[in-house]
Amino acid sequence: MKLKLKIWRQPKANGNGKLVDYDLDGVQQDMSFLEMLDYLNEKLIMQDERPVEFDHDCREGICGTCGLFINGRAHGPLEGTTTCQLHMRSFSDGDTIYIEPFRGGPFRVIRDLRIDRSAFDRIITSGGFISTSVGDAPEANAIPITHDEAESAFDSAACIGCGACVATCKNGSAALFTAAKVTHLAKLPQGQAEAKQRVLNMVTQMDKEGFGHCSNTEACQVECPQEISVANITRMNWEYNKARITR
16 A cells, blocks of 8 residues: 555654655555554665654553554544554555644653653552452452452453543543543442542542543543443542542
8 A cells, every 4th residue: 555644743842843744655454553653664764764753562452552643533543442453454545644642631742653641640649559458369259249340340440541532532631541540449349448538639630730621522432442431430520529528
C-alpha cells in the first residue's frame, strides 16, 4: 500500500508543533500500526532525518502507552482496540492518515507523539494501599465474595490507563480512569478497610491535577479500548458521597 501520512511533529515540550506530510510506499496489510511507524522511521533515519517519537512498550494491548489519535479517533477506527493492536488492513491503498498525540487536561506533549501521563500515576499513588494478612496464602473459600462480584471487580480493573477517555472527553475528564481504579477495590473485601479515605484522596488528586468534570456524554466508554463501563463513575460518585457523609 501507498499512504499519505500527516503526523504531528513537535521538537520540544514548550515548542510549537505542526502536521508534517510523509508519503510512505510499501506498507504491508499485516503490519501493525506501530510497525508502520517503525517502517517510516527506518526510512527517515536512512535519509538523516529525525525519526518520529511515539510511546510504546508491550505492543500487546496491555501497557496502555501506545495511545494515538488516528483520523480523529483515539486508537483508530476499530472499537475495543489499542493502537498497537490496530493493523494496516483497516486502511486502504492511497488513504490519508492523520496521526496526533492524545491531548486533554494535564496531558502535555513531550515530543512529537509522546505525552506525559504522570498525572495518572499520582492519582493511583494517592489511593494508598490495602490492608491484608501476610504469610501463607489464605484459603480461597474463606474470602466472602461471589463469582459475579469477582468478575465485576475484574472488569473494572481491566483499565490500562492509556488516557483515551481523557483525550476523547470534551472536558478532558479523568472520571472513567479514576472510577475504574476506585471501583475495582471498592467491590472487593480486601479494599474495604481504606475504601473511604482512598476515594476521597483519589478524587481530590484528580481535581488537583487539573482534569475537567464529567458531564455524562459517555464518549469515554465508547473509545475505551477495554470497554470500561461508565457505571464505574456512578459507583465512584456513590463511594465518594458516602465517604464524605460518614467519615
